[in-house]
């Protein structure tokens with residue numbers, strides 16, 4: 001059901017090169033139509049189910065956008081999507097900590113920061129999601145956007161200022177210059193979270209859903225408490241790798257008798273975590 005495109009070494013090199021120089025890269029036809037339609041249906045029904053609920057800090061600020069938060073808590077397929085082989089190949093090169101010895105170097109040690117679906121409404125002003133600018137070669141955070149509908153200019157596509165990821169400056173909030181990043185249904189875009197980016201207002205009446213995943217180095221604070229918020233039945237279905245991705249290898253140890261190593265690895269995901277879960281009612 002979940003078909004994601006495989007990439008060869010040349011395609012991988014091109015993505016990494018674009019990402020480093022421009023601050024973003026694109027991979028067309030990342031997921032096929034059938035996968036897209038399936039995910040689209042889930043996102044739409046999640047949106048319909050919860051659209052009347054008030055989301056503090058969001059509903060009043062952006063009343064014309066559509067957004068579904070915390071997809072990882074709703075359906076495991078979204079975790080499978082962002083932990084597919086292609087995403088791993090790309091992200092291991094960008095945000096793996098190479099001194100993390102408790103996880104094999106060919107496996108991810110980065111974590112998920114936030115997982116949402118969004119369809120633009122009003123213009124989204126330029127911003128950066130990295131919390132901090134820098135001019136360094138390395139980044140600590142990236143966003144993946146997977147289009148589940150066409151996201152062209154009229155559908156409120158992403159806007160990016162190429163090269164701004166290394167500007168060492170906070171954003172100019174309005175759209176001075178910049179490039180539109182139109183995506184066709186099924187395409188993937190990846191950008192350095194330091195880049196100045198935003199989204200155009202949506203003129204068309206159609207939905208323009210994209211799954212947007214924030215992926216980050218293991219030590220960056222997550223936007224929600226993902227490890228405690230995940231439903232326990234979804235936790236039980238995850239592989240070791242996926243548990244590490246949600247952050248179960250990166251929980252701050254309670255004290256020095258538990259462990260003194262912040263980079264805990266798979267050993268920690270195998271321990272009994274049952275008491276950790278908040279068992280929230282997500283319905």
Ligand SMILES: O=C(O)CCC(=O)C(=O)O
Nearest residue numbers: 118129157158197198199
């Ligand atoms: O929807 C988009 O294209 C960009 C969204 C974005 O930048 C964000 O949610 O932080």
Ligand SMILES: [Fe+2]
Nearest residue numbers: 127128129197
């Ligand atoms: Fe953003």
